[in-house]
Amino acid sequence: MGLAIDGKLSLGAIFNRRNFAVSALAVLLAGCAVVPKGADVPTTTVDPNPEPSATALPTDQTRHRIALLVPTSGNNGAVGQSIANATTMALLDTNASNLRITTYDTGTSARDAARRAIADGNKLILGPLMGNNVANVASIARPANVPLIAFSNDTRVAAADVFVMGHIPEQSIARSVEYARGQGARNFAILAPNGEYGRRAEAAMQSSVARYGGQVSEVERYARGNTSIVSAAQRLQERGGFDSVLIPEGAQLATRAAGQIRPGGSGNTRIIGTELWSGENAVTRASALRGAVFSAVSDNRYRRFVTSYEGRFGGQPYRLATLGYDSVLLALRVAQDWRIGSDFPVSRLRDDGGFLGLDGAFRFQRNGVVERAMEVRQIRQGEVSIVDAAPRRFGN
Numbered sequence: 001m002g003l004a005i006d007g008k009l010s011l012g013a014i015f016n017r018r019n020f021a022v023s024a025l026a027v028l029l030a031g032c033a034v035v036p037k038g039a040d041v042p043t044t045t046v047d048p049n050p051e052p053s054a055t056a057l058p059t060d061q062t063r064h065r066i067a068l069l070v071p072t073s074g075n076n077g078a079v080g081q082s083i084a085n086a087t088t089m090a091l092l093d094t095n096a097s098n099l100r101i102t103t104y105d106t107g108t109s110a111r112d113a114a115r116r117a118i119a120d121g122n123k124l125i126l127g128p129l130m131g132n133n134v135a136n137v138a139s140i141a142r143p144a145n146v147p148l149i150a151f152s153n154d155t156r157v158a159a160a161d162v163f164v165m166g167h168i169p170e171q172s173i174a175r176s177v178e179y180a181r182g183q184g185a186r187n188f189a190i191l192a193p194n195g196e197y198g199r200r201a202e203a204a205m206q207s208s209v210a211r212y213g214g215q216v217s218e219v220e221r222y223a224r225g226n227t228s229i230v231s232a233a234q235r236l237q238e239r240g241g242f243d244s245v246l247i248p249e250g251a252q253l254a255t256r257a258a259g260q261i262r263p264g265g266s267g268n269t270r271i272i273g274t275e276l277w278s279g280e281n282a283v284t285r286a287s288a289l290r291g292a293v294f295s296a297v298s299d300n301r302y303r304r305f306v307t308s309y310e311g312r313f314g315g316q317p318y319r320l321a322t323l324g325y326d327s328v329l330l331a332l333r334v335a336q337d338w339r340i341g342s343d344f345p346v347s348r349l350r351d352d353g354g355f356l357g358l359d360g361a362f363r364f365q366r367n368g369v370v371e372r373a374m375e376v377r378q379i380r381q382g383e384v385s386i387v388d389a390a391p392r393r394f395g396n
Contacts, residue, residue: 063100067117069127073107082317083324090328114140124344126327145343151323158368170204172275175295175374177208189218189242201248217241229253233260244270251280258288265290295374297359298390326357354394
C-alpha cells in the first residue's frame with residue numbers, strides 16, 4: 001500500500017478496554033491524573049542539531065516524517081496505544097502513502113522521546129498526551145523548528161508552535177450558555193467543585209454570561225463528595241434568585257445536586273451540565289435532570305469509528321483516540337502543499353475555514369487553542385436529544 005508505520009511498540013497491539021469517555025478524562029484532568037497541568041519551559045539549552053539515534057530511520061525521499069509522542073507504557077499506556085491505533089486506522093483509511101508516522105513512547109521520559117524524534121528527522125510532532133510533558137517536548141522541538149499538535153486540553157501550554165487539540169471544557173459551557181440565553185435564561189448560578197476543573201468551569205461561566213448577556217447571581221463551591229455537593233445545592237436553593245444553574249460534574253454527583261434544586265423534577269429551574277455527561281446513560285434515568293441541557297462534540301462519526309476500531313483491534317477505543325485519527329487527517333491535508341524534507345508549514349494550521357474530523361468541524365485560533373463545533377443536547381424522558389445541531393463548518 002506504500003504507507004509507513006513505525007514504532008518501538010506495535011501500533012496494532014490489541015487490547016480490550018471499555019470505552020473511556022471524554023467525561024472521565026476531563027474529571028481526571030481536574031485531578032491531574034491523566035492530563036495534568038502544564039509546566040514551565042525548562043531553562044536547559046539543547047543542541048538544535050542532535051546526532052541521529054542508533055535506530056535512526058532511513059532517509060525518506062517520498063514521505064513526510066511525523067512523530068507520534070504518546071505513552072505506550074506505564075499508567076497511561078492503554079490510552080496512548082489507543083491513540084496510536086487510531087493513527088494507524090487513519091493511514092489505512094486514507095491510503096496516505098506520503099506520510100511516515102513513527103511512535104515514540106513518552107511513558108518513561110517525554111524529553112528523551114522528543115530527542116529521538118528530532119534526531120530521526122521528524123518535521124512534525126503529534127502529542128504529547130499529558131499537559132505537563134508539553135514544555136519538555138517543546139524545549140527539544142523548538143530549536144529544530146518542529147511544531148507540536150498536543151493532545152492535552154490545558155490551554156495554558158499553547159504557543160506559536162504548540163497547538164492544543166484536546167477537548168476544551170470551557171467551550172462546552174459557552175455553547176450551553178449561548179443556547180440557554182436564547183431560551184430566555186437571565187440569572188445564572190454556579191455549583192462548582194473545588195479544584196482546577198471547578199475553577200475553569202466557574203471562569204468559563206462568568207465569561208460566557210458576560211459575552212451573551214444575563215448575570216451570574218449566585219456561586220456555591222464544594223469539596224467533591226456525595227454529601228458535600230448535596231449540602232452545597234441545598235444552600236444554593238435556599239438563597240434562590242436564579243433561573244439556571246451550571247453543575248460541572250459527572251452524572252452521579254450532578255444527579256444528587258439536581259435532586260435538591262428540582263426534587264422529583266419539579267420547578268422550572270434550568271439545569272446546565274457539561275461535556276462530562278456525554279455518553280452517560282445514567283442522566284436519562286434521573287427525573288431531576290429532565291429538561292437539562294449540555295453541549296458536546298457530535299458522536300455521529302465516532303460511532304462508525306468505534307465499529308471499525310473494534311473490527312481491527314478487537315476492543316473499544318478510548319474516547320481520546322479520535323484525536324490521533326484527526327491529527328493524521330490534519331497533517332494529510334496540510335501535506336498537499338508541504339514540500340518533503342522542508343519545515344512543516346505552521347501557518348496552514350490557522351485556516352479560518354477549519355478542518356473536518358471524526359469529532360466534527362474544528363479549527364485552531366490565533367492563540368493555538370482548538371475551537372470545536374458543538375451541539376446542544378437535552379435530556380428528555382429516557383433519552384438524550386439534540387436540540388441545536390453543531391455547525392458543519394466555520395464561516396470566514
